[in-house]
Amino acid sequence: MSFAAQVIDLEKDYMLGSVPVRALRGVSIDFPHGDFVAIMGSSGSGKSTLLNLLGALDRPTRGNYLIGDRDVSRMTDDELSEIRNERIGFIFQSYNLIPQYTVLENIEVPLHYRSGYPTIGQVEQSRIMELADLVGLGDRMDHRPFQLSGGQQQRVAIARALVNDPQIILADEPTGNLDSKTEEEIMETLLRLNREGRTIIMVTHETSVAKLAKRQVYMKDGVIAGEGVFPG
């Protein structure tokens, strides 16, 4: 059986001075294609650390992490960048748009870093328009982030995460800063992406949000404490 991503005995130590902080202490978990996982757990339990490793933003101290058939845990910095660019879409709690860029330019950013640096042509332009329509911002392409509401900004971030057509979407508390109505809209969008076949891994504190995922993973003190499926 092939997985979208696979984590084997993953450990992460942070050095605080000379004292290691063991943020992850041996995490193993498989993500089949088309999975939708909500990671939950108390503050400091290692959720973000795990998500950062899954996003190839960092290398584990010990253990392995496979995306498709490639082992990410021993990759060089440049290879990690390539993996992030091609295979992963990020959605952050605080949207993380580039403030001086317009909506269009923000969605475009991952295209600038494709390997071989192909120019942005007609195909890409129409894909950007398609994505903007998908998240309902087709008429806001010239706006700058400060001219948009939080929900709109998050939708720009989703469009940006999708522009290179990644298999895995990682979201760290994507609705943490939003009201419940906007939260619903964003979750609606994520669910649709999941139905289209994308693997989504999401960190959240809210059971109402976690309930929408296919399965839930609970973390405690750097290990997986339990798994469950909502509802019931």
Added chain:
Amino acid sequence: MPNLMRTVQLALKSLMLHKLRSGLTMLGIVFGVFSVIAMLAIGEGASQQAQQQVLQLGATNIIVRSVKPPRETASQQTANSFVLRYGLKRADFDLLSKTIPTVMQAVPIRELVKACRFLHREMNCRIVGCSPEYTDMNHLELAQGRFISDKDRREKTNVCVLASGTADELFQYEDPLGQSVKVADRRYKVVGVTRAREASAAIGGSLSGQDYNQDIYIPLETMRVRMGDLDIDRRQGSFSAEEVQLNQITLRISDIGQVMSTADVIRETLERTHRNGKDYSVVVPQELLKQAEQIRTIFNVVLGSIAAISLVVGGIGIMNIMLATVTERTREIGIRRALGAKQQDITMQFLTETIVLAGSGGVIGVVLGLATPLVFQLLKVLAERFFFDSGGASEFSEMFANLSPQVVPSSLPLAFGISVGIGVMFGLYPARSAARLDPIEALRHE
């Protein structure tokens, strides 16, 4: 390398985020580039000025002039007489003109300052005893009539040619041609008037500036018989007299390549005939040209260094701002890294921004640099109005007034290139430090 146009466009966008700051930073480079171009232009202007002056003297000419010896040697030499004898002799002229084969032409000159009169108008003029070749060697042109002829010299006729200034002064209403000017109780018939000519400036020791416009030219032989070799001066109440046979011999050399070697021969020859003290000097315009060239090189190096320092200061300003920018945009760097930017991409991005900043400053600096002559003209007008009108013209102000900067074409790409180079040099460190940031920490940055 991603699409260059787009990269530059996005770099501009980021720079426009802080318009004032970017503008002020750019200003450092603008002034740096401007001063490089301006300094070189001033150096070039000065050099052309010097070259022109030397060329006026004639590149194939060698000028030998009588020089009054210093007092001590003079008193020894003339202990028993009232008359100070010094300078070039007619025998020297014969020797130089006849024995040196490379001398094509030799023109002897005798000069005296005397009062000249026409009717009731009087002025002090330089009386120049010369030969027909004088016009040719000094680039004099006639406005009216003719110059001294060989016949005048042979027959020692009492004729004269007036310089334009002299003619204007003495003949305010009359046509000078055919009239007579009175010099030292003798009348000389005016046969010609020269065209006005720019004064030659003083270059190097013995050759002082010459104002050709207060001259009266008469045949050399006429001068000798009418005025003699003696010049008696009773000005200071005491009596002093000088005896000089010739004030100057101008020699034209057949080939420009022979000038230097001929000058050496002339020096040796005169050294043998003038054993008691050096009462003459040999001026070689070509040598002056070389000296001027050397001075120019030193000038350019000094001015260039000053300009370069201002460029470096501009570069430090850029580096300072870029470091601040990197700190401010740490979050943005984290976002880009998360979206797939490699370290090298981040380096390129910030380097591009720095280069765009320095390059735009360079372009503006080049445009300003092109306007150097205009700016200089403006300064001149201001300076003349506020500083130099009160006192007499000092040597500096005169030089300043005559100087017109010449923009050196090659300095434009040079200065622009340096500005871009400064951008790379001072942009590299901030860009590298941006690229080395840890993506996760950068993302967490507030």
